[in-house]
Amino acid sequence: MERGSPLVTPALSVLDLVPVRTDQSSADAIAASVSLAKVADELGYTRYWVAEHHNMPAVAATNPPVLISLLAGATERIRVGSGGVMLPNHAPLVVAEQFAILEAAFPGRIDLGIGRAPGTDQVTAWALRHGGPADAEETVNRFPEYVDNVLAMMDTGGVSVSVGGRRHALHATPAATGVPTIWLLGSSDYSARLAAEKGMPYVFAHHFSGSGTREAIELYRSTFRPSPELSEPRTFLTVNAAVAEDADEADRLALPQLLTMLALRTGQPLAAQRLVEDAERVPVAEAHHGLLQAMRDRWVIGDPAYARKRIADLAAEFDVDEVMVNPVAGAHAGVDPRTAPGREQTLRLLVD
Template identity: 55%
Template structure:
């Protein structure tokens, strides 16, 4: 089975790093992914989380585009309720001009944060209303392409006004709809858009969502048939013991999140080993380990291929969640780099 690999990055921040260190580590990781032949590199949008620095995907996309030569770069995703549609269209039109033919615009409907942060994001100006998500999705698609006509009320009466995102690049970003519910599957099928269900986040409902999407898909000008891929949390190391040690900091962080405990920057591997979760936290970790791929190289690749076959996809986007050891450089992520290297050695052809 031919399998393409891609990367989803949340720019994780560990306890002995500054956010700037974390950004530097992610930029190095993106360059390594480009060298190894990965298909695309996406940044997520999250806010006000001490363990996550990926608040502004367009900024990171531009930085990675400037440091790479062939890999596709994009958002996984831009959370549309936080932004005005025209702003999103203009940002990604600019990115397409900077990296022609390499830009993906993944859009999500969730806010990517808590209600307080969502209110603060909206306080700075008009944003996209959640209940107008479908309309604004169409606006972005039009504005980033041939443009749109809006009717405005002037002193001389109603007037048509032509709007198009600039700079107008030769091509347009490839638009993807992201989601973790049936709503997004129905909408992507209706609009004829490529679609990604957040399997790495929830691990539940993936088969149902993909079945809805494939069954209801309506061809569009840009897409003739359903197109999707699988997202996975992955840690690969030279031994299974090392893989599990590297996975522990993120597993414990997710357990704290899902059991309502205070969030903090990611522990190092050594600190995570010293930490003890309560019973509810251990249950969360055990459940996540069943869905994540945490293993030595050959077993990990076998598992990735099995999941790709099960869900009927020929591309897997991995979120490399390996933690770091205390002595490792703060501006690199050796565990995440090693995850990508071990996968690429067994799956992807070398980059040209």
């Protein structure tokens, strides 16, 4: 396959949490992600999404719009977007303004993925809301309203709002000629129902949850109502992947991220992602072996032939024509901290 040529079915995309290793500063991690995005662009990947997480020692993806601007400016053709913006953390107008500007700067290349979770701990959620309450029930109840507000404010003609008994025109940007594609994201059936009701594209966080994917996608498809923007359901699958020339090396490269996720799931202190050699020296409690193996079994870890077949099988199983890969391969000691060779290798071996 020539670089830049379209990928065979299923189409492949990239999810990036901008991981921070023990040998990296935030600047290093961002530089590595810019390099990774360039590789994805050259190889013909469909889209490149960055997540929103806050106050986490192993994740530098705190501000998707800023990262999207950097990544879109460093690439040529790949769609760049959020996977996702956590809407409860932001005023809908701010989100609409940010993505209207991004769409104006990079027309036809921007995706706005919206999520309902805060993407952080309660203390950071409190700080994100200017010290205001972080009421989970209120967030759930008002989330559809927040989504409606973003959709209305992103319209190229603007929106009319009533304030003080008078109507006022509100525009996310003065002279928009297009809008980004807006997706709803989720890890439960809540967003599946909402996306179906509003006729929006939808993605279930299979890479994170690992369970409930089939039920959420079937619910979305079976209850979908066509909208002016979308006539039929549109979804894809997200997976974690570490690919190397041989399966043993792929297992080694996956271990640092597996240990990070194990710590997250079991309430252990979080830290920057270990290098491979350091991860191999970490003892895993007997009680956690089953959880670690269950995560490993859900991920795509192996040599190129195995990984390609596994992704094709998953696409067929869930009846999707696109798979978004979160390249979770770690790094060996001594690599350039401004690079992520294992992650780049994963993307290359899936298509070369």
